[in-house]
Amino acid sequence: MNNLRLHNKWVLVTGASSGLGQEMARQLATLHKANLVIAARRADKLEQLKAELEKTAGVKVKVVVADLSTIEGADHVVAECLANGELYGAILNAGVTYFGRHSQLPWDKFESILKTNVIGVVRMANALVSHFETSKQEGGLMLVSSMAGFFPVPYQTAYSATKAFINAFGNALYNELTNPNFSITVFAPGGIATEMTHGAEFGELxxxxxxxxxxxxxxxxxFVTRKFNYIPGLMNRLGxxxxxxxxxxFIGGRMSKVYLKSLLKSEQQ
Ligand SMILES: NC(=O)c1ccc[n+]([C@@H]2O[C@H](COP(=O)([O-])OP(=O)(O)OC[C@H]3O[C@@H](n4cnc5c(N)ncnc54)[C@H](OP(=O)(O)O)[C@@H]3O)[C@@H](O)[C@H]2O)c1
Structure with missing residues (x-):
């Protein structure tokens, strides 16, 4: 299978209003000259990014404001992407976490994590895979997961479980594909400095x-080289x-000590 050729092609990036999604959108536009559909809830951040990328990279950018913890939001984003039939790639990156004792995670917050990280992702992946399988068009899908899906992280218990789902889902679904020109990549980073990790509870980390x-x-x-799954950073891969x-x-016990130390320190501040 050849590498993805993103130049002048349309690529969806969800969760592009901050962090990893925003930076991936920037690099897709500036380095690969891809046209972008960018999605998240914060319209102002998306509009800022659109203005920046249209000016600096000369690409086309379409903003879709949607709550991806809802079926309506997920369906709306896919519909906007497929409206002109030209979608070439999609990076399902939007996600949320909760760092704290699982016993203190309110039920509605747990549901929101599950709906954003799992239900919304599967809803969009189903529609996108179906599109590429039926059309036999060339393209790629990348699911942004986490190393926390490989090594369950205490105090991010629910989050880890959603990412374990995504790792298994993406890798299994890859092997059901019948379109030889379409691939699914699972990207599983360790910790990254973004809005997600800037809270006091992450202080020690x-x-x-x-x-x-x-x-x-x-x-x-x-994404471009169509990796099956990929962990960024040599130390993370060695780990x-x-x-x-x-x-x-044993691994869980060690992680628990480190994460609890960080949590307790933030609680003392
Ligand atoms: N940071 C890390 O250490 C780390 C490590 C491993 C994996 N990851 C994964 O990387 C991905 C990006 O995270 P990040 O670190 O870049 O965090 P971030 O800066 O908090 O960005 C999260 C993005 O997701 C969007 N989002 C959240 N809930 C949404 C919803 N209901 N509907 C639509 N968009 C929603 C946010 O946009 P709005 O708020 O504007 O909606 C934002 O653009 C996530 O899947 C995360 O699990 C992060």
């Missing part, structure tokens, strides 16, 4: 976070290999 530009660069490379040889209970 700041030193582990990857700069968002680096994470985005590796994400776009994984995954190393941890294969350790008992899961």
């Amino acid at each position: 700041q030193g582990w976070l990857m700069p968002v530009q680096q994470a985005a660069k590796e994400a776009i490379r994984a 995954k290999v190393f941890m294969k040889f350790l008992p899961a209970k």
Whole structure:
């Protein structure tokens, strides 16, 4: 299968109003000259990005404001992308977390994490895969997951579980594809410095976070080269290999200590 050729093609990026999504959109536009459909809830941030990229990269940018924790929002984004039949790629990146004791996660917040990170993603992936399978057009889909899906992270319990779903879902679905020109990539980063991790509860973990530009660069490379799944950062990749040889209970116990220390420190402030 050849690499994706993004020049002058339309690519969807969800969660483009901040963090990794915003930076991936920037790199897709400036380095690959892709036209973009950018989606999230904050219209002002999306409009700012559209103005920036149309001016600096000379590409076309379509803004779609939608709440991807709802079926209506997910369907609206896909409908806007497929309206002209020219969609070439999609990066389903929007996601939310909760850092704290699972016992203190309110039910409505848990539902919102599940709906954003799993239900909305599957709803859009179903429609997009169906489009590429039926049309046999060339293209690619990337699901932004997390290493937390490989190694369940205490104090991000619900979040980890949603990302484990995405890892399994994306990798399994890849092997059901019948269109030889279409691929699904699962991108699973470790910590990244974004809005998601700028809260006080992440204070002790700041030193582990990857700069968002680096994470985005590796994400776009994984997407373009149609990786099956990809973890950015050599240390993260080595960590995954190393941890294969350790008992899961031991890894979880170590993580629990580090994350709890950070949480307790933020609570004392
Ligand atoms: N930061 C990390 O350490 C890290 C590590 C591994 C994986 N990831 C994954 O990377 C992805 C991007 O996260 P990030 O770190 O860039 O976080 P971020 O800066 O908080 O960005 C999250 C994006 O998702 C959008 N979003 C959230 N809920 C939404 C909803 N209901 N409807 C539509 N859009 C929604 C947000 O836009 P609006 O608020 O404008 O809607 C925002 O654009 C997520 O899937 C996350 O799980 C992050």
